[in-house]
Every structure is written in C-alpha cells, then in structure tokens.
Amino acid sequence: MRILVQGCRQALSLLLAGDPEIWEITCRTVAVSGSATALSVLVGLPLGFMLAMRPFRARPLVVSWANAGMGLPPVVVGLWVSLMLWRYGPLGRLGLLYTPVAMVLAQAVIATPLVAALSMAGLQQLGERVKLQIMALGASPVQAVWLMVREARYSLLAAVMAGFGAVVSEVGASMMVGGNIRGHTRVLTTATVLEVSKGNFEVAIALSFILLVLAWGITFLLTVLQQRNYRR
Template sequence: MELIWQGVVQAVKLLLAGDPEVMRITLLTLKVSGSATLISLCLGIPCGALLALTRFPGRKFVISLVNTGMGLPPVVVGLWVSILLWRYGPLGFFHLMYTPAAMVIAQSVIATPIITGISVAAFQQVDGKLKMQIMALGASRWQTVLLLVREVRLPLLAAVMAGFGGVISEIGASMMVGGNVLGRTRVLTTATVMEVSKGNFDVAIALSIILMVLAYGVTLVFTLLQQRGARL
C-alpha cells in the first residue's frame, strides 16, 4: 500500500508542478492516439457502412476478417509495420521508423478494424424499411448514408471510444515502431514500462495514473456527447 500511495503522491506532484518531460509525454500520447483514432474513424465508418449496406461476393469473408482484426495483437501490427517502414523495407525511403508518424500508422492499423466492426454492427441494426423510405424520397446514395450515420450516431460514438481506448493503452506496436526515444517518441505507456524496468515503481505508478486520467477525460467527453444524443 505504501508503494501505491507513493505513486499517487508522485502523480499529483508531477501534475501540479507541470513537469516539462511529463507534459511532453502526455501531449505526445494524446496527439498520437488522437490522430490514429481520427484516421481510423475516417476509414472505419465508410468501410463499415459499405459492408453493412451493400451485397457482393465474399462479403461475409471480409466481415470475418474485420472481426478477427478487432482482436489483432499490437505486437503483430508492430512487427509488420516495422518491416514495411524499416530502412530496407518497401516504405523505407520515407524514413518514418522511430518517429511519431510511424506510431500513428501502427495505431491506426489497430483501431481501424475495431471501428469498422462496430460500425458494421451498428448499420446492420437499422431497419431496412428506413433505407428504402429514404431512397424513395429521392435521396442520393451519399445523402442516404449520411442520414443513416445520424440514425446510428450513438453506436458510432461507442466505436470511437473503443478505438481510442484500444490505441491509447497499447504498448507493443508503439515500442517497436517508435523506439521509446526520449523527447521524440516516448509516450505514457512506453515510459511506464521503462520505469518499471528501472525499478522506479513510484514513477511508473504515477505515469499509469496520469494515463488513466487522460483516457478517462477523453472518454468522458465522448460519453457526454453520446448521452446527450440519446436524449434528443
């Protein structure tokens, strides 16, 4: 209990003192995970709508791949992104390895199947008669999709929260493609692992508390938006 209490006290001290390194790590964590979630949102919702609202050969197989991807191990993602971005890899000429951009790419790969899978389920729950009614009123295909997005906005917000939660808490991919470089790619999860390996458990607990507060704060905003939409 004393160790935990020391970690809590250390977290409060770091936050109140505005420690520059902690602030930098926290902001980078939010920047990387937020960017990855936004990219995954732009990819996942359209793909989810396409899979749910259209019929084509192999559709069920593609959906099964998406559902499998929802549980994709971060270390596997980190491995393959590393191979692609490595100096002699297919995309090595971009020189993205050990940069925040590489971390965003890896986290986007992790979050996109999560958002896509939940989006598919959300769109499939829409009454088929509603889609026919919207199209009967003369709406274009894009207008139909936008109206259906509005109809399933609450489950889609849940998809965003799940995607963000999946990337802000992951460690394997970020460590492999980012390298945990001080002042450049160190985020809260990788910093916590490093402090544990050094035996600084009080600092590790402090960083973990800051990470949980950050995750809770962002999720709280989306939850308030979700519940506000539920009352409309």
C-alpha cells in the same frame, strides 16, 4: 504496501508540479492516438458502411476479417509495420520508422478493424427499412449516408471510443515502431514501461494515473457527444 502509498503521494506531487516532460509526453500521446483514431475512422467508417449496405460475394470473408481484426495483437501489428518501414524494407525510403508517424500508422491498423466491425454492426441494426424509407423520402445518396450516420450515431461513436481506447492503451506496437525515444516517440504507455524497468515506480504510477484520466476524459467527451440528445 509502503511503496504503494509513497508512490501515490509522489505521483500526486509530480502531477501537481506540472513536470514539463510528463506534460509533453501526455500531449504527444493525445496527438498520436488522436490522429490514429481519426485515420482509422476515415478508413474504417466507409468500410463499415460498405459492409453493412452492399452485398458482395466476398462479404462474409471481409466481415470475418474485420471481426477477427478486433482482436489483432498490437505486438503483431508492431512487428509487421516495422518490417514494412525498416530502412531496407518495402517502405524504407520514407524513413518513417522510429517516428510518431510510424506510431500513428501502427495504431491506425489496430483501430481500423474495431471501427469497421463496430460501425458495420451499428448500421446493420438500422435495418433495410430505414434505408428504404430514407431513399423513398427523396434523399440524395450523400444525404442518405448522412442520415444513416445520424441514425446510427450511438453505435458509431461507440466504435470511435473503442478505437481510441484500444490505441491509447497499447504499448507493444508503439514501443516497436516508435522506439520510445525521449522527446520524439515516447508516449504514456512506453514511458510507464521504461520507468518501471528503471525502478522509478513513483513516476510510473504518476504516468498511469494520467493515462487513466486521459483515456477516461476523452471517452467522457465522446460520451457526452453520444448521449446529448438522449432525452429526446
């Protein structure tokens, strides 16, 4: 009990003092997980579109992959991305392992099925009639896509939030492909693990606060974006 109270107090003072390293780790966390989420949207959203709009023979298979991929364990992703990026692995030439880029890639792999599966579900909800209606009103294909995105924006933003939430909070893959290198690949989750193992519970508690606030803050922004036209 004592450690809890003491930890929280010290955590607060660490936060208020604006420790430069903690600040740096926080910024890196946003950059890495933000990039990974952006990447997963670039891949996952078109994929979700395709799955929702285009019937093709392998569709049930791909849909089941996307749905199962929502539960992809981060450590498994970390292991496989590591295998790919090792110096003597297939992509070893790029020298990406233990860099933030490797973390972005691994996290994007984790988030993409989430974005794809959830955006597919959201778009399917619109149904065939909305699509036909849009086309009947004379929309060009690009306009049609944009209108569909607008119509399904609640679900699509929910998909983005789920993707970001998944990657900002995962530790296994980031640890494995990033290596938790100080000043280079250390993010909030890996730093928390390290501080706990070093017995610095106060710092770990401070980091966990930041992580919670960060995850909530970004989700809050997205929620505002999602709900801003709700009253209409």
